Amino acid sequence: MTLELISFLVLAFVAIATATGMLVSRNAIYSALFLVLNFITVAVFYLLLGAPFIAMAQVTVYAGAIMVLFLFVIMLLGAESIAGEFNWRRATFPGLLALLLVIESTYLLIARARPSGEIAPPEAAVNTVNNLRDLGTALFNQYLLPFEVTSILLLVAMVGAIVLTQKEKRVP
Amino acid sequence: MIPINYYIVLSAILFTMGVIGVLVRRNALIIFMSIELMLNAANLAIVAFARAQEITTGKPLFEGQIFVFFVIAVAAAEVAVGLALIVEIFKSKRSIDDDQMSSLKG
Numbered sequence: 001m002t003l004e005l006i007s008f009l010v011l012a013f014v015a016i017a018t019a020t021g022m023l024v025s026r027n028a029i030y031s032a033l034f035l036v037l038n039f040i041t042v043a044v045f046y047l048l049l050g051a052p053f054i055a056m057a058q059v060t061v062y063a064g065a066i067m068v069l070f071l072f073v074i075m076l077l078g079a080e081s082i083a084g085e086f087n088w089r090r091a092t093f094p095g096l097l098a099l100l101l102v103i104e105s106t107y108l109l110i111a112r113a114r115p116s117g118e119i120a121p122p123e124a125a126v127n128t129v130n131n132l133r134d135l136g137t138a139l140f141n142q143y144l145l146p147f148e149v150t151s152i153l154l155l156v157a158m159v160g161a162i163v164l165t166q167k168e169k170r171v172p
Numbered sequence: 173m174i175p176i177n178y179y180i181v182l183s184a185i186l187f188t189m190g191v192i193g194v195l196v197r198r199n200a201l202i203i204f205m206s207i208e209l210m211l212n213a214a215n216l217a218i219v220a221f222a223r224a225q226e227i228t229t230g231k232p233l234f235e236g237q238i239f240v241f242f243v244i245a246v247a248a249a250e251v252a253v254g255l256a257l258i259v260e261i262f263k264s265k266r267s268i269d270d271d272q273m274s275s276l277k278g
Contacts, residue, residue: 002173004173004174005174008174008178012178012182015182015186016182016185016186016189019186019189019190019209020189022193022202022205022206022209023189023192023193023196023197023202023206028199028201028202031201031202031205032205035205035208035209038186038209038212039212042212042215042216045179045216045219046216046219048174049179049219049220049222049223050223050226051219051222051223051236051237051240053237053241054215054219054237054240054241054244057241057244058244061244061245061248062208062212062244062247065248066208066247066248066251069251069252069255070201070204070205070251070255073201073255073258073259074201076259077201077258077259077262077268090196091192091196094191094192094195094196095192095196097191097195098188098189098191098192098195099188101187101188101191102184102185102188105184105187105188106180106181106184109180109184109217110177110180110181131232134232134234135234135237135238138234138238139234139238139241143238146242150242150245150246153245153246153249154245154248154249156249157248157249157250157252157253158252160252160253160256161252161253161255161256164253164256164257164259164260165256165259165260
């Protein structure tokens, strides 16, 4: 057991435990907070995988912006009180299906695709400014068009959210 | 050295927990959070594959990370619209229980 493997296992345990907590907790706010913890754990995985930029984007966009939006809506609706609780009897059949899905997807990904190799820890050189600079260069040269399309998509989403939650529907 | 299979299995487990959440929970907000969990599991698999490829070829590869970046941006847009829809449904029905959203049923 190397140090890396131990840290991976601990993080994996935390990720699965927080996902379970999100699923079974009665209060929607607890679910959202568990999910924040899960996203932060995944961000640490990204760091282990040598993707510091994605890790930071995960923390700021997912754990920061998106989950704050969720918490706003939960508190706006008062949904923590009306939330239905986890129904174990209702969960047995989906649980069986899900177990099947885990087996199937693991089989497809491991046995069929045969991904080989091991993931080494990123050297110190990977986590430096150079990596980020190359990423930015690739993003703004090779992938400039998808980047612009994403910005238009975000604008459309913003306008859509405003239109949807408008108080009065003006009839012309 | 961590075998890439470990990451794949973890990603599969997280994805499946998201599926269970969509199937079992009735609160529309929790269903939405489960969808986010599934997106995250897929992102983790993508980054792991990209890293494995990077190690195999020996030179830095940014395609996986850039794709995950776009997925995160699209997820943010999706959450904004979806939560607006949930707020509207709550306003008209006073509930976000997805079993009650059956107005269009014949």
